[in-house]
Amino acid sequence: MTRGDQPKERFDMQTIPILVYHSVGRDCASAYRRWLVTEPELDAHLQALTQRGYRSMTVCDLALLRCSGQPIPPRTCVITFDDGLRDFAEGAMPVLADRRFAATLYVATGFVGATAGWLADLGEGNRPMLDWSALRDLHDAGVEIGAHSVSHPELDTLPFARATSELRDSKRALEDGLGAAVTTFAYPHGYASRETRRIAKEAGYLAACRVRHALSDETENLFALSRIVVTSEVTPDSLLDMIETPQLPVAPPVDRLIATGWRAARRMRALHRSVFPRRDVAGSESGA
Template sequence: MANTIQPFDPRGSLQTNFPIILERNGPISQTIPILLYHSVSDQFDQRYGRWCVTPRRFEEQMSALAEGGFHAISISDLAQKLAVGLPVPDRCVAVTFDDGLKDFQSGALPVLTKFGFAATLYVVAGSVGKTSGWLAALGEDRRPMLQPEDMLELLDAGIEIGAHSMTHPELDILDRKAACEEIRTSRIVLEDALSAPVQSFAYPFGYASTTTRALVRKAGFRSAVVVRHALSSPDEDLFGLSRLIVTEQLSGSDLLELIHGKGAKPPAIQHKIKTDIWRLVRRVRRLHRDGFSAGSRSESKDLGRMV
């Protein structure tokens, strides 16, 4: 395969846009900071504070990146390079947003446009044009979501649209059929709305397992992102790319320190052990919440199996 690839086009053909390569073809020499945001707004419930950055702070953070000589690329552009073993340019960063909230358009897009930064926006497909019902526990269940026409405008502005499931469940504790439906349908729904490829996926809550990663591959995605609050490692699975959580508390200089490795570590085995234990706890909670229905009793037989 030639080591020349075309940049990812958010409005490209549904048939051909990204070579179907699911494993890397060679070593990559450096780590890549992939930033994770959710909301950019001045109005938010305090319980949601960790996931919301004010427009003023967001502009400060993006300004620091620009002044530091960084440029931003989409996740699919990054994944293309990683897939074929091409080096990622120095001072490269990926900016991502989860959920598909309406305030991306008003709070984040003007800043990204000002600095010429690309970004990838992961949308909860079943909530397009509605509100963020899954955020009820954080007092933000009425936060408006993007409309279909908003997403089309974002594509025209060069923003990549990715999928974030249909209803924002904890995919790794769903049964295989339900998880497959959440993943597969989200891509179909978004591609139908956009008439454009949807090639990257973000796991809701950052929860991924061997099974969910395999389902995302099978659904036709080319990459997927988790959380981990870590720099993306050169040897990471393209369906488990790590991201750094960016908060309101981070000044521009703090962000530069973070992406240079201060306070962020590459994924380690200790993280996997903690993840497996927490997944087991969440499964047990789900079984109790569902009252051990017939389906839940069957699922309980597999509680000791880490996937």
């Protein structure tokens, strides 16, 4: 099937590709390579989207349209970046500005102005994060800044009180640092449960993003918005194939049995780590 022969009903349901990137640059540890795209690769993705008639909006704008009951414009896409790494300003922002694409940046607030410690297992624990001045500049330039927790944990494995703190405290930190409302959230690692989604709603967010490597649509739960993971292996043609052919699921269920089972396994692993914390060579405790 070619892109010119798409089933009409796929567009009638108004699928919405929400893309998630992580790093944009040139240098990284080999274990992290798939999570980094180069500036030319990002530019080629955006050029392909432009040529196909796509126009971007932020996650907040999408949520506001849906809450108001207004139709989503045809060929809408959403570009998101997770973590709040400094290479967003250095690598991604110039490309986005040149191509006139809106974007949403999700920031793990406990690492602002420091390094991405949770990436140590991938050899990138010293990867620089954006500082508050840079985040304010990006906000002033029109980038939506959203919350990505404080410490980047698997939220659905945490006790209720700690999960609540991660969602509420990251929102409060960003609002204090930016002097502006923060209205959307992205679950670290893409993991969320029914309880986590409820916490996000009660914390005052309008919407929250999971991953699920799927297309969103106009009926999807606003606190479980599906995103498509874009890695270094994704070419412009394969990106268009993912969003325009019946390759990816559309708005998959939020609590599938397999996801529930995997969550239970991760909770057991998290419990084991809390009881038997790993020690690094200096003898300090590490949960990585």
